[in-house]
Amino acid sequence: MTVDIDKTPADTPPAGPEAIKAIPVRHYGRYVSAVVAIALLVGVVYAFSQGKINWDAIPDYFFDDRILDGVGKTLLLTVLSMVIGIVGGVLLAVMRLSKNPVTSSIAWFYIWFFRGTPVLVQLIVWFNLGLVFEYINLGPFYKDEWSDFMTPFLTALLGLGLNEAAYMAEICRAGLLSVDEGQTEASHALGMSHSKTLRRIVIPQAMRVIVPPTGNEVINMLKTTSLVSVVQYPELLRAAQDIGQTSGAPAEMLFLAAAWYLLMTSIFSIGQYYLERYYARGSSRSLPATPFQKIRANVLSLSSRSKPTGGKA
Amino acid sequence: MTAMVKAEGVHKSFGPVEVLTGIDLEVKSGEVFCLIGPSGSGKSTFLRCINHLEKINAGRLYVDGELVGYRQKGDKLYELKDSEVAVKRRDIGMVFQRFNLFPHMTAVENVMEAPVQVKGVSRSQARARAQELLDRVGLADKAGNYPSQLSGGQQQRVAIARALAMDPKLMLFDEPTSALDPELVGDVLDVMRDLAESGMTMIVVTHEMGFAREVGDSLVFMDGGVVVESGHPREVLTNPQHERTKAFLSKVL
Numbered sequence: 094m095t096v097d098i099d100k101t102p103a104d105t106p107p108a109g110p111e112a113i114k115a116i117p118v119r120h121y122g123r124y125v126s127a128v129v130a131i132a133l134l135v136g137v138v139y140a141f142s143q144g145k146i147n148w149d150a151i152p153d154y155f156f157d158d159r160i161l162d163g164v165g166k167t168l169l170l171t172v173l174s175m176v177i178g179i180v181g182g183v184l185l186a187v188m189r190l191s192k193n194p195v196t197s198s199i200a201w202f203y204i205w206f207f208r209g210t211p212v213l214v215q216l217i218v219w220f221n222l223g224l225v226f227e228y229i230n231l232g233p234f235y236k237d238e239w240s241d242f243m244t245p246f247l248t249a250l251l252g253l254g255l256n257e258a259a260y261m262a263e264i265c266r267a268g269l270l271s272v273d274e275g276q277t278e279a280s281h282a283l284g285m286s287h288s289k290t291l292r293r294i295v296i297p298q299a300m301r302v303i304v305p306p307t308g309n310e311v312i313n314m315l316k317t318t319s320l321v322s323v324v325q326y327p328e329l330l331r332a333a334q335d336i337g338q339t340s341g342a343p344a345e346m347l348f349l350a351a352a353w354y355l356l357m358t359s360i361f362s363i364g365q366y367y368l369e370r371y372y373a374r375g376s377s378r379s380l381p382a383t384p385f386q387k388i389r390a391n392v393l394s395l396s397s398r399s400k401p402t403g404g405k406a
Numbered sequence: 407m408t409a410m411v412k413a414e415g416v417h418k419s420f421g422p423v424e425v426l427t428g429i430d431l432e433v434k435s436g437e438v439f440c441l442i443g444p445s446g447s448g449k450s451t452f453l454r455c456i457n458h459l460e461k462i463n464a465g466r467l468y469v470d471g472e473l474v475g476y477r478q479k480g481d482k483l484y485e486l487k488d489s490e491v492a493v494k495r496r497d498i499g500m501v502f503q504r505f506n507l508f509p510h511m512t513a514v515e516n517v518m519e520a521p522v523q524v525k526g527v528s529r530s531q532a533r534a535r536a537q538e539l540l541d542r543v544g545l546a547d548k549a550g551n552y553p554s555q556l557s558g559g560q561q562q563r564v565a566i567a568r569a570l571a572m573d574p575k576l577m578l579f580d581e582p583t584s585a586l587d588p589e590l591v592g593d594v595l596d597v598m599r600d601l602a603e604s605g606m607t608m609i610v611v612t613h614e615m616g617f618a619r620e621v622g623d624s625l626v627f628m629d630g631g632v633v634v635e636s637g638h639p640r641e642v643l644t645n646p647q648h649e650r651t652k653a654f655l656s657k658v659l
Contacts, residue, residue, distance in 0.1 A: 279506035279565075282457055283520035283572060284496035287488055293523060297510045 141403045150342040163332030164353055170249055170328060171315045177254025179307065182261020187265055187291065192221070207259035213320050216252035219243065220324045245326040253321070257314060264306045268299035278378065300372045308365030312358045319354075329353055407462070408471075409455060410435045410576055410607045417552045418451055419551045425451045427631035428465070433609055433624070436598075440639060441616040443628035444654060449611045452628070453578050456577045456609065458491050458643040469498065469576065496524060499569030506559040507553040513540060513564045514549035516648035517571045532571075539567040543597045555653055559590030563597050570601075577601065579610040619643055627651045 141284035142148075154160060188200035207215070223239035230236045272295045280290040322331035338342035370383070382390065411433040418426040425448045433439045441449040455467060456458045458475045467474040475491060477484045486494075509515050517536035521527040527535075540546050543563040544608060553561050562582055569577060577621060579598065583591040595617050602621050618625055622639035627646075635642055635651045643659070646652045 219482060273506075275502060275504055275506040276508065277507070278459055279500075281492070282459065282498070282500040283568070284494075285520060285525045289523050293519065298508075325460050327507055357564055362461050 133205070135286050146348075147342055147345055150340065150345040151352070154336055154340070154346065154349060155352075157336065159332045159336060160329070160349065160353070163327060163329035164357070166327060166332075167315065168357070170246075170253065170318045170321065170326070171311065171322055173250055174253035174257055174318070175248065175314055178257025178261045178310070181255065181258025182263075185258060185262035185266035185294075186269055189262065190269060202258045204262050207256050207261075212252065212256045212317060213323065215256055216248065216320060216324055219248045220245075236304040243255060245321075245324050249321040249326045249328075252324070253314065253317060257310065260310060261307070265299070265303055268301075268303035269295060269371070271302045272298045276291045278335070297372075301369075304365070304369050304372050308361070308368065310363055315357055316362065317345045319350075323358045408434065408493045409437050409468070410437075410470060411439075413452075413465065413608065414460050414467075416452065416455065416466035416467055418448070418455060418460060418462050424456070425631055428630075430632060431626060431633055433607065433638065435607055435624035437607050438608045438621050439612065440625045441617070441623040441628060442625065442654075443610065443634075444615070448631045449628050450580050450640045453500075453580050453609060453611050455575075456578060457495050457500055459500075459624070463633070469494070478605055482600050493525075496520075496572055499572060499574035499577040501562070501565050501569055501577070501582045503584050505553070505558070505565045505585070507561055507565055507568070509553050512550050512552055513545065513556065513567075516564055517568045517616065520568070521571050536567070536571060539570055540564070542570075542600075543567045544593070556604040557590060557592045558586045562586065564595075564603070575607065577606055577608045577610065580613070581611050582614065583612070583614055598614045609624075613658065615643060615655075627654065629654070 127282070184205060185200045188196040189204070191197055209320070220243065222243065226239050228236065229239055229242045235242075276294050276298065277290055280294045285293070318328055319330040325331075327335070328357055330350050333346040334343070337346035367383070409432045411431075413429045416426055416429040417424070424572065429448075435503050441452070443449050444506075451460060455462050456469060461475060470540070471485075474494070477486060478484075495611055501506055501560065506512075510517065514533060514536045515531060518529065519531040519538055521535065533646055537549060540549050540642055543566055545560055545567070548556060553564070555657065556564065566582075582598070583594050588593065588635065591614070593623045595614060597620050598608070598617070602652065603620075610622070618639045619637070625639035625642050626636040627642060627650075629632045629647075629650050635648045637648060642651065646655055
């Protein structure tokens with residue numbers, strides 16, 4: 094008899110001791126705030142719909158060749174700048190943490206300089222570096238005038254990538270420091286070299302700390318690429334502005350660009366979620382559920398919960 | 407029997423704190439050598455000096471007849487490069503109090519890692535050998551589990567298998583059972599007992615007096631950075647000569 098009572102709560106919860114029936118706390122503030130929020134939203138949407146904005150122009154140009162080309166260039170620039178940023182950042186972080194005082198000072202100086210000046214200024218400086226270096230001369234391999242060598246694309250790439258490396262360096266350094274020292278000791282005790290320890294043991298574990306802020310950086314980078322319009326590179330914002338000037342719908346084209354940015358950052362966020370999930374393996378007993386799994390679990394729990402309540406009704 | 411480890415006046419200090427103040431001892435090949443003593447007595451530090459995780463400040467330390475961390479030419483000492491130290495560490499297995507398994511790798515990958523990365527053994531060969539070693543420590547069915555899915559005792563046994571995968575000539579155990587639940591201690595000690603019977607040279611820092619008495623060939627009691635008393639475990643544990651040893655044993659036994 095006692096055994097039966099002990100087991101019932103685990104097997105069939107509704108059949109256990111009588112459930113407490115109490116009147117839940119009413120959260121009136123929630124209703125009020127929801128109403129206020131919806132009213133504000135409706136107001137803003139109404140105001141925009143009544144403004145002198147030709148909304149039809151947006152779908153007309155949404156898949157315009159120039160816009161799509163701009164989107165492609167924005168993505169290309171984002172990806173390549175982040176590659177430079179991540180590779181450079183890991184390198185700088187390792188240099189900063191190294192025992193060699195020369196490499197750690199160089200890394201410190203680099204980070205100090207690139208983090209301390211605005212990226213817009215850096216971009217313009219790269220563009221105008223022809224004032225200092227009239228020619229670029231790499232011996233027998235390459236020789237050209239600076240202005241021919243430093244195309245808008247290269248300016249944009251170097252400007253964004255080198256600046257990003259400084260930020261990534263700090264993120265990577267935090268990640269490397271987050272790994273328990275015992276891991277390095279265990280690896281060294283097995284006879285693994287410094288570089289193998291770093292590559293095989295420390296960096297994979299540091300990734301858990303590095304990936305989330307890096308996803309943030311990617312999204313930031315995607316938006317920062319819009320600065321590149323100042324060095325004449327035809328990315329999304331510039332393409333939208335060009336169309337805006339010729340088509341006579343400048344504000345509409347800015348909304349269009351904003352919609353594209355929002356779309357792209359949303360897609361990146363989803364990718365980031367799955368990347369974090371991948372690097373979380375081994376850190377907890379089970380991986381966090383994907384949104385799809387969460388939805389399925391919710392639906393299942395709802396349907397199983399609805400059975401007893403359905404019986405009551 | 408030859409000396410596997412020989413210490414002559416080993417000193418170690420961390421800044422102003424002197425942790426080891428002249429250790430002299432000799433560990434013979436094939437013996438189980440137990441280090442006991444109160445915390446802060448320097449036993450773990452001494453163990454870490456043996457594979458050069460800590461640098462000694464004075465004295466000489468030899469493993470298998472070779473100086474640890476230095477090369478002697480004439481009467482001058484030359485520091486070894488990191489890569490040379492790494493080569494020497496291959497032959498010395500170490501088991502940590504906090505296991506220090508690689509959490510992003512499964513048990514079998516933990517055991518395979520060093521043979522593949524350091525010795526260049528093929529993955530398939532390393533996997534087969536790792537599977538064998540896991541079997542030896544009684545964890546053949548846990549090969550695919552990540553460390554976080556294993557109990558402390560299981561993790562420590564994987565850590566022992568990982569150290570054995572490099573075929574060391576000397577095993578260092580740094581309080582291998584101190585972080586374990588009491589009922590898990592036995593499994594780990596059983597594995598260590600088996601290892602001792604197979605003839606492995608082992609230096610064990612431990613608080614398990616029962617293990618020291620049964621399995622140990624020599625025992626050293628350390629306090630305040632020096633060896634206070636040494637001898638056969640049964641003699642030292644049942645009939646300590648020094649007051650300090652007597653006081654310590656009366657508290658732990």
